[in-house]
Amino acid sequence: MNGLVFEDVRVGFGATTAVDGVSLAVPPGAVVGLVGGSGSGKSTLARAAVGLTPFTGRITLDGEPVPTRGTYRPVQMVFQDPYSSLDPRMSIGDSVSEPMPRSMPRTGRHAEVARLLELVHLDPARAAARPADLSGGQRQRVALARALAARPRVVIADEITSALDVSIQGAVLNLVRELQAELGLSMLFISHNLALVRYVASHVAVMHAGRLVEEGPTHRVLADPEHDYTRQLLAAVPRGDRPSRSHR
Amino acid sequence: MGRWSTAARTPLGLTAAVLAGSVLGLAVLAPVVWGTSADAVDTGSILSPPSGEHWAGTDNLGRDILARTLVATRLSVLLALAATAIAVLAGLVLGTAPFLLGRRLGRVVTAAVNIAVAFPGLLLALFFATIFGVGATGAVFAIGLAGAPAFARLTQTLVAGVAARDYVAAARVAGVGRLRVLLRHVLPNISEPLVVNATVGTGAALLSFAGLSFLGLGVQQPGYDWGRLLYDGIGAIYVNPAAALTPGAAVLVAGLAFNLVGETVAKALGVGGVARRPGRAPRAVPGLAPVAADEAPRAVGDDLVLDVRDLEVTVPGARGPVRPVRGVTFSVRRGEALGVVGESGSGKSLTALAVSRLAGDLARVEAGRLTLLGTDLTEADGRAHRRLLGTSLAMVFQDPTTSFNPTRRVGAQLAEGARHHQGLGRAEALARAVDRLGAVRIPEPERRARQYPHEFSGGMRQRAMIGMGLMGSPSLVVADEPTTALDVTVQQQVLDLLADVRAADDVALVLISHDVAVVRSVCDRVVVMYAGRIVEDLPAASLDDDARHPYTRALVAAVPDMDTDLEAALPVIPGTPADPGALPPGCAYAPRCPLASARCVEEDPSLVSDDTGHRVACWHADGPAEAATTAAPGEVGVP
Incomplete structure (x- = not known):
């Protein structure tokens, strides 16, 4: 099977089971949304895929186990908090060039850093800036550029807008859609907000208490949810037309 | 160095x-x-x-x-x-x-x-x-x-x-x-x-x-x-x-x-720039238009719970004092729910902290008027003030995990304030704590009162926090991003609880959030803050169609919902929020505003009220709504 495939993945921490037998596929070129509440195991599943958490079961990329050692890492991850995911002592250019092969010559690196920064709509002249000089939204773009520097086949985006102001989140979401359309990137987009997932993902999977409770095309799942928990999540999305509660 | x-x-x-x-x-x-x-x-x-x-x-x-x-x-x-x-x-x-x-x-x-x-x-x-x-x-x-x-x-x-x-x-x-x-x-x-x-x-x-x-x-x-x-x-x-x-x-x-x-x-x-108390800040701040006393909020009368005029907060910065709150005027009536929205750094949380006298020793709070239930809070605070704040004002913070002392039982923590401020005995205070936990819909309140904070879920803890605020008989509940740290499915329950508390006891509510959608679902009136000032004050029902400040319109448009057009790019607010340490002379929003003209860059518009009480600070408040939001690809324009 092609793409990033999870087969019966389990992750346990001591007596608790964080991920309990999850099977899920991210086909090439697709954006799959993974939604669920806090503690549902969605972030743990992502960490297992990039080798940050030991697991049992199989996680494969185009039929081969995902490499979690060595320098080539075809599955990359963008973390939730751009304030802690960039080394405060490193210039953003150095951060972005870190995943590039070490054999790459210096000039090639510079050109590639410039290309990637431009791709995420940051001025390449700012490559020497430190993360402290950047806003949250700009930092999250640097984190995206760093993930792309590894030339990944799949990017996992773990709640990448939840630490950002709503006014900035739109720009990051637009960028995600743009990159997906331009580069044909496969992506696992993790969020607790169904409105965001609806906007970027063609497929959606719902996790609850470590298990996958529902999955399918986004429009189907949102229009006709089968699982109770999916309905709860849908009810939790604030709506513009919600009647004011003061008049009850 | x-x-x-x-x-x-x-x-x-x-x-x-x-x-x-x-x-x-x-x-x-x-x-x-x-x-x-x-x-x-x-x-x-x-x-x-x-x-x-x-x-x-x-x-x-x-x-x-x-x-x-x-x-x-x-x-x-x-x-x-x-x-x-x-x-x-x-x-x-x-x-x-x-x-x-x-x-x-x-x-x-x-x-x-x-x-x-x-x-x-x-x-x-x-x-x-x-x-x-x-x-x-x-x-x-x-x-x-x-x-x-x-x-x-x-x-x-x-x-x-x-x-x-x-x-x-x-x-x-x-x-x-x-x-x-x-x-x-x-x-x-x-x-x-x-x-x-x-x-x-x-x-x-x-x-x-x-x-x-x-x-x-x-x-x-x-x-x-x-x-x-x-x-x-x-x-x-x-x-x-x-x-x-x-x-x-x-x-x-x-x-x-x-x-x-x-x-x-x-x-x-260590922490750079040894923090010093700000000295007397220069009175004449360029670009700070004085808020005239007569354009104070419409509601005047004895049902005013909180009345704030010309609130200014100055904090020490790396390069001299910074004023993140610059002349904020608003009031809240009994039973009213006021939402305060804005991006991070807009001064919304600091405004709330200043009102509750929690802004910290380093911040200097000045106000033309700052009264809670008619009592002037700007005077030197004494025992009477603490008592008033302790019993009449309840504060709910963002992160319920840090709001409780992890080593003490929840019931005892709730009871503490009541024993101190209301002079209740140990047993009485504990009984009241159990009663309040029940009032915020915590099941089995007696058993829960004997538990420690870590035995509560996040949503439960936030409810207990609200319960703590209800130990007295508050006239005002100030909630600062109360749902941001909570699970999605629990967020609405906490908002519903706040709405119920308000309806049951005619309590005034100030709800602070960066998310317009959250505020809209609970509040009657919304105050929009930008760079330490109120830029618009309007009924929540008008947010969609009758917002007049381009910033308000942009904030409303920026939140995707279940009806967002999937083909179009999301509207974004270009640029970055204004730095309170380096404000432009004119309108602080002008550098990001699609409607900005020469006048906006030179002259800061003051907050003007129309006859319905809708206040707005913008030279283009009557301009076309469509142009107020853009769908630019990102913050740094790339053609």
Whole structure:
């Protein structure tokens, strides 16, 4: 099977089971949304895929186990908090060039850093800036550029807008859609907000208490949810037309 | 570097620099200058007391003690530095080993270090002294290795802290090896506390050396360091006290020098820019349009719960005082729900903190009027004020995990305020706590009251926090991002609870959030803040169609909902939020505003009310709504 495939993945921490037998596929070129509440195991599943958490079961990329050692890492991850995911002592250019092969010559690196920064709509002249000089939204773009520097086949985006102001989140979401359309990137987009997932993902999977409770095309799942928990999540999305509660 | 010269100019830094400079200077020069006189045997004046010729007297061979003390500086300091180098090196290797070796082997190293730390340092030193033999080399290794466990432990803790950060995870995901991650990401980020501890450790090593030599385990004849001189001098203490006191004083001064340098380094590396209380801020701030008293909110009367006029908050910044709240005027009536929205840095939280008198000692709060239930809060706060704030105002914070003391039962924490402010007895207060937990719909309140905060889920904790606010009979509940840290499915329950509290007791509610959608679902009226000022004050029902400030319109449009057009790009607000430390002369929003004209850049619009009470501060408030939002691809325009 092609793409990033999870087969019966389990992750346990001591007596608790964080991920309990999850099977899920991210086909090439697709954006799959993974939604669920806090503690549902969605972030743990992502960490297992990039080798940050030991697991049992199989996680494969185009039929081969995902490499979690060595320098080539075809599955990359963008973390939730751009304030802690960039080394405060490193210039953003150095951060972005870190995943590039070490054999790459210096000039090639510079050109590639410039290309990637431009791709995420940051001025390449700012490559020497430190993360402290950047806003949250700009930092999250640097984190995206760093993930792309590894030339990944799949990017996992773990709640990448939840630490950002709503006014900035739109720009990051637009960028995600743009990159997906331009580069044909496969992506696992993790969020607790169904409105965001609806906007970027063609497929959606719902996790609850470590298990996958529902999955399918986004429009189907949102229009006709089968699982109770999916309905709860849908009810939790604030709506513009919600009647004011003061008049009850 | 600026912070170094700043640190060196403090009294502490100056003393440290002078002391350390003289100690190091002596270490280099003394053996050259006084080397011969220190070794000159004068059998004519053996064990003589202090005199004009020998200021500190002489020893049993008639050698000058002061000269010997000065000459001993080099050996003493060198030994201390060598021992510290060994401690730091061994400590670094042991401390970083768990990170490099992985989980299982790391645990073994950690356990070994923990056992070594538990050993008394002196015992370890004695142990090593017997292994390496009595002498300077043995003592250096003994003191160095005895200091290693403590340094290893510190390194381990610091490494573990940085290793948990996402940037380390990101580097590992990028395929960077462990050693490289350690060198590139971990060590640079923990170097500051390590340097400080090494410096202070040098002072400690110096004292340990004096101790070992004094016990006869350190430097042996004919060599001598301060400890050795002390050892030799103590025998003659009744004949010539100066023989022991002089090397003792040298140990004291040098030890002090190293410790003070450590302190200074710590200060210089610590939080930059020593925070100072802001002085009187200049009254005339360019671009600060005075808010006329007559455009105060419409509701005037005795049902006003909170009345705020011209609220200004000044906090110390790196480059002088900064004013994140600049002239905010609003009021809340009994039973009214007011939403406050804005981006981070808009001053919305600080406004709430200032109103609750929680803005902290460093912030200076000024207001033309700041009354809660008619009581002026700007006057010097006394017991009566605290009581009023304690019983009439309830505050709900963003993170319910940090709002409770983890070591005390929830019921007791709720009861505490009631006992203090309402004078209830222990049993009465606890009964009220149980009752309030029930009121915020916590099932089995009696059992829950006896539990600790960690036994509550996040949503439950936030409800208990609201329950704590209801222990008195509040007239105002201020909730600062109360649902941001909660699970999606729980958020609405907490908002519903706040709405119910308000409806049941006619309590006024101020709800602060960066998300317009959250505020809209609960509030009647919404105040939009930008760069420390209110830019629009409008009914919540008007947000969609009747918002007049381009910033309000942009905020509303920026939130995707279940009906957002999937084909179009999301509308974004270009640029970044205004920096309260560097505000433009005109409208603070002008640099990001698609409607901005020359007037906007030059002149700050004041907040003007229309006859319905809708207030807006914009020169283009009557302009076309469509142009207010853009669908630009990103913050930095790329065509």
